[in-house]
Amino acid sequence: MPSPYIPNTDHDRAAMLRDIGVDSVDQLFQDVPEPFRDVPFDLPPPLTELELREELRQLSRQNVSLDDYACFLGAGHYHHFIPSVVSHITGRSEFYTAYTPYQAEVSQGILQAIYEYQSLVCQLTGMEISNAGMYDGSSAAAEAALMACRLTGKKEIAVLSTVNPRYREVIGTYGSGQDIAIHELKPDFKELPDKCACFIVQQPNFFGYFEEVERYAGLAHSAGALFIVIFDPISLGLFQPPGSYGADIAVAEGQPLGNPVNFGGPGLGIFTCRQEHLRQMPGRIIGRTADVEGQPGYVLTMATREQHIRRERATSNICTNEALVALAATVYLAAMGKGGLRRVAELCYHKAHYVAEAINKLKRYSLAFKPPFFKEFIIRCPMSPEKVNRILRKEKIIGGLDVSHLVDNGMLLCVTEMNSRPEIDRLVSVLGAL
Amino acid sequence: MNRNKHYLLPDISRPGKVGCQLPELDVPEAKLPPQEFLRQELALPEVSETELVRYFTSLSRRNYGVDTGFYPLGSCTMKYNPKWHEDIARFPGFQSIHPCQPAETVPGALRLMFELQELLAEITGMDATSLAPMAGAQGELASLLMARAYHRSHGEKRRRKILVPDSAHGTNPATATMCGFEVNTIPSRSDGNLDLTSLTKLMNEEVAALTLTMPTTLGLFDPRIAEISTIVHERGGLLIGDGANLNSLLGRVKFGDLGFDCVQLNLHKTFSTPHGGGGPGSGPVCVRANLSSFLPAPIVSKSGKGYQLTTPSKSVGRLGAAGGNFGVMVKAYAYIRSLGAEGLKEVGENAVLNANYVKEKLKPYYHLPYDRTCMHEVVFSGKRQKAKGVSTLDIAKRLLDYGFHPPTIYFPLVVEEAIMIEPTETESKETLDAFIKAMVEIAREAEQNPELLHNAPHRTPVRRLDEVSAARKPDLRWEWK
Numbered sequence: 001m002p003s004p005y006i007p008n009t010d011h012d013r014a015a016m017l018r019d020i021g022v023d024s025v026d027q028l029f030q031d032v033p034e035p036f037r038d039v040p041f042d043l044p045p046p047l048t049e050l051e052l053r054e055e056l057r058q059l060s061r062q063n064v065s066l067d068d069y070a071c072f073l074g075a076g077h078y079h080h081f082i083p084s085v086v087s088h089i090t091g092r093s094e095f096y097t098a099y100t101p102y103q104a105e106v107s108q109g110i111l112q113a114i115y116e117y118q119s120l121v122c123q124l125t126g127m128e129i130s131n132a133g134m135y136d137g138s139s140a141a142a143e144a145a146l147m148a149c150r151l152t153g154k155k156e157i158a159v160l161s162t163v164n165p166r167y168r169e170v171i172g173t174y175g176s177g178q179d180i181a182i183h184e185l186k187p188d189f190k191e192l193p194d195k196c197a198c199f200i201v202q203q204p205n206f207f208g209y210f211e212e213v214e215r216y217a218g219l220a221h222s223a224g225a226l227f228i229v230i231f232d233p234i235s236l237g238l239f240q241p242p243g244s245y246g247a248d249i250a251v252a253e254g255q256p257l258g259n260p261v262n263f264g265g266p267g268l269g270i271f272t273c274r275q276e277h278l279r280q281m282p283g284r285i286i287g288r289t290a291d292v293e294g295q296p297g298y299v300l301t302m303a304t305r306e307q308h309i310r311r312e313r314a315t316s317n318i319c320t321n322e323a324l325v326a327l328a329a330t331v332y333l334a335a336m337g338k339g340g341l342r343r344v345a346e347l348c349y350h351k352a353h354y355v356a357e358a359i360n361k362l363k364r365y366s367l368a369f370k371p372p373f374f375k376e377f378i379i380r381c382p383m384s385p386e387k388v389n390r391i392l393r394k395e396k397i398i399g400g401l402d403v404s405h406l407v408d409n410g411m412l413l414c415v416t417e418m419n420s421r422p423e424i425d426r427l428v429s430v431l432g433a434l
Numbered sequence: 435m436n437r438n439k440h441y442l443l444p445d446i447s448r449p450g451k452v453g454c455q456l457p458e459l460d461v462p463e464a465k466l467p468p469q470e471f472l473r474q475e476l477a478l479p480e481v482s483e484t485e486l487v488r489y490f491t492s493l494s495r496r497n498y499g500v501d502t503g504f505y506p507l508g509s510c511t512m513k514y515n516p517k518w519h520e521d522i523a524r525f526p527g528f529q530s531i532h533p534c535q536p537a538e539t540v541p542g543a544l545r546l547m548f549e550l551q552e553l554l555a556e557i558t559g560m561d562a563t564s565l566a567p568m569a570g571a572q573g574e575l576a577s578l579l580m581a582r583a584y585h586r587s588h589g590e591k592r593r594r595k596i597l598v599p600d601s602a603h604g605t606n607p608a609t610a611t612m613c614g615f616e617v618n619t620i621p622s623r624s625d626g627n628l629d630l631t632s633l634t635k636l637m638n639e640e641v642a643a644l645t646l647t648m649p650t651t652l653g654l655f656d657p658r659i660a661e662i663s664t665i666v667h668e669r670g671g672l673l674i675g676d677g678a679n680l681n682s683l684l685g686r687v688k689f690g691d692l693g694f695d696c697v698q699l700n701l702h703k704t705f706s707t708p709h710g711g712g713g714p715g716s717g718p719v720c721v722r723a724n725l726s727s728f729l730p731a732p733i734v735s736k737s738g739k740g741y742q743l744t745t746p747s748k749s750v751g752r753l754g755a756a757g758g759n760f761g762v763m764v765k766a767y768a769y770i771r772s773l774g775a776e777g778l779k780e781v782g783e784n785a786v787l788n789a790n791y792v793k794e795k796l797k798p799y800y801h802l803p804y805d806r807t808c809m810h811e812v813v814f815s816g817k818r819q820k821a822k823g824v825s826t827l828d829i830a831k832r833l834l835d836y837g838f839h840p841p842t843i844y845f846p847l848v849v850e851e852a853i854m855i856e857p858t859e860t861e862s863k864e865t866l867d868a869f870i871k872a873m874v875e876i877a878r879e880a881e882q883n884p885e886l887l888h889n890a891p892h893r894t895p896v897r898r899l900d901e902v903s904a905a906r907k908p909d910l911r912w913e914w915k
Contacts, residue, residue: 105897
């Protein structure tokens with residue numbers, strides 16, 4: 001049967017071959033040496049939309065979905081409410097079937113939307129400038145570290161041990177190519193090691209708790225290092241933004257802003273910094289300008305930092321980013337507005353503290369650290385978290401992350417506005433019955 | 435396209451407007467932390483849902499996508515994106531699963547990833563795949579980190595150079611720098627093929643790898659690929675592929691057979707996942723057995739216990755907080771399964787046929803620097819028009835008036851005033867004929883009325899934009915209180 005996505009008919013093909021002046025399509029592959037041409041491919045037979053959609057629906061049902069289970073799992077990817085407007089806007093195919101906006105005159109939609117994104121992110125973070133986004137929070141953190149090395153001419157960096165371990169791994173991967181030495185500092189360290197390009201801190205940290213960011217900013221700056229903050233964008237509805245406590249670069253995972261968890265991707269690397277560092281920033285940047293008639297318009301700008309112009313002297317190799325996810329974040333922030341985002345943050349905060357207190361009251365459980373925290377915290381369970389999670393699953397609850405390698409029988413729980421009171425009470429009662 | 439009045443979110447914000455309702459708190463309030471932790475002011479706009487939807491809808495009408503029309507952006511493979519793939523990716527069991535869920539709660543997702551790894555390995559003729567890279571450039575980063583780790587594991591620390599053809603994507607040299615390598619450029623010959631004399635001269639024991647796009651960014655298949663592979667391998671180097679142009683080889687030719695040790699793919703090009711106005715993409719790396727233990731983490735393995743996310747023994751490490759852009763993988767998987775081997779072959783054939791058809795039809799009107807059979811794309815030069823004072827940029831902007839997205843321009847850098855046309859297989863002869871007619875008409879206009887082209891576009895939502903002052907006086911955000 002002909003493919004729905006190949007409109008040429010046999011008749012068209014014959015006419016085109018005639019115009020090209022060859023007898024068969026095979027002749028068009030003549031530059032490929034004989035032994036490499038037309039080798040066998042061992043692939044499953046094709047299926048139609050009807051058949052494959054059904055097969056994949058069944059496959060998807062083998063997964064435990066957050067739509068059917070109560071979720072208390074976070075650790076970097078978060079189950080937050082997504083208003084329907086978000087997917088209706090990102091589902092407009094003028095947006096999602098476009099390429100990178102190289103031709104500005106017919107790409108004003110996405111360009112203006114990303115200008116809005118850059119603006120909203122700056123308003124949210126209190127930072128001076130934002131780029132158009134990176135792959136995810138962890139790679140944004142790694143790019144921030146590389147940027148700090150370029151700015152300072154140093155090849156060592158420091159990372160606080162309470163930063164998400166996966167982020168630390170990604171920073172390590174990106175740093176390995178240039179032999180960048182990484183110092184991992186415990187929270188009670190006194191002085192930053194010499195020669196560090198930057199100091200990276202997560203606020204709230206991987207365990208959900210608040211760091212002494214102002215003190216850390218001071219320590220970084222007095223050692224001549226840039227202060228890099230990894231933040232939770234939802235927390236900024238309620239808590240001080242990185243721009244207010246001395247961050248030079250602030251990065252985040254933007255997934256919580258209107259995007260489903262998607263098994264971890266696509267996400268969105270939010271990347272912001274001070275204006276003075278603009279020329280060392282990685283990634284695309286959208287700027288406002290005017291057309292020949294003086295009408296406002298938007299273009300990709302500052303491209304002399306980028307790989308397609310600067311090649312081996314570029315600030316990064318990044319090309320494709322996560323534009324559609326950034327669009328979702330833009331629509332989300334616009335829909336939430338100042339009151340909505342604050343409300344989401346408050347709901348997370350109060351519900352999380354309610355859960356923590358209720359669990360702390362259970363006989364065989366305790367909190368590993370004292371409040372306050374934002375929406376995540378660590379509990380000590382009476383048995384292995386893995387076992388606890390297996391029991392919770394029978395009650396249609398996805399429990400927290402097993403952090404027993406860090407805290408004895410420790411479980412990192414996350415509570416968001418998605419967790420209703422009945423869900424919360426169910427969690428506490430199941431845990432209490434163990 | 436829509437030419438409505440320009441406004442931004444702050445312009446429609448009014449105190450008290452709400453774009454979304456949220457529930458009341460259903461638990462007792464907790465004590466808030468001390469004031470100094472709390473935010474005093476959050477200056478985000480306040481907009482109603484109606485106005486919000488009208489605003490973003492009006493923006494969408496100022497944007498051109500594949501669904502709007504022909505998008506022959508060379509090297510970007512802007513093919514049609516099947517709609518049902520979008521629906522599948524939104525199944526709750528795919529969209530609403532958390533990356534930290536235990537493996538036994540996500541067997542369907544892991545199986546899909548495992549099978550996609552295998553399918554891509556078969557399509558490229560390689561032994562193993564990691565789906566971790568989140569875009570093509572990150573796949574290149576993984577490739578070169580693997581090359582580095584591979585040589586170090588053989589005690590060869592002095593291999594600090596990467597050879598890059600002069601026609602390569604900018605990501606190739608930029609990636610080499612990120613991985614601590616020095617870049618040596620290999621020139622192309624006048625027929626577009628790699629200059630083997632230079633390759634032979636530069637390929638020594640200080641070189642870690644040659645990165646090669648095949649077909650090249652000139653849209654040509656280098657018939658001496660076996661020789662290239664021999665020169666690189668005999669001197670201990672690796673042959674690393676940039677798979678941006680895989681579309682033409684689908685179902686016919688395998689990178690592994692050509693001698694590549696590693697190739698990075700772009701699921702958002704070849705495998706029809708939409709590009710989203712700039713992303714998300716997905717850039718898996720497929721490797722031969724010699725590199726498989728170096729693959730970026732995680733990969734999906736299958737054992738008696740079922741599917742698991744694992745880290746290869748000498749992995750170059752993690753590239754992101756999760757296992758890659760899963761939402762994109764689902765669509766690429768659906769694409770491959772819906773086509774099968776024959777279907778993929780038809781994709782490649784029609785992509786090549788369409789490109790050669792455009793080449794033949796436009797050859798009388800535009801300079802063709804490499805007059806030979808092309809693969810998935812054809813690169814013209816606007817130098818004939820340039821001699822009359824009309825630049826390739828003018829031609830591109832005029833195409834907008836005819837309702838087409840322009841081709842890639844000024845790339846590859848080795849072609850003066852380059853016009854790089856990639857029609858893809860999802861376009862009909864009728865569309866190609868209409869595009870050809872417009873290009874012929876523009877060539878005539880360039881002769882007779884160059885002013886018309888200098889001032890183009892005339893019919894777009896905005897006219898030609900001032901990029902120079904955008905860069906000189908950067909306005910990168912609004913500020914609002």
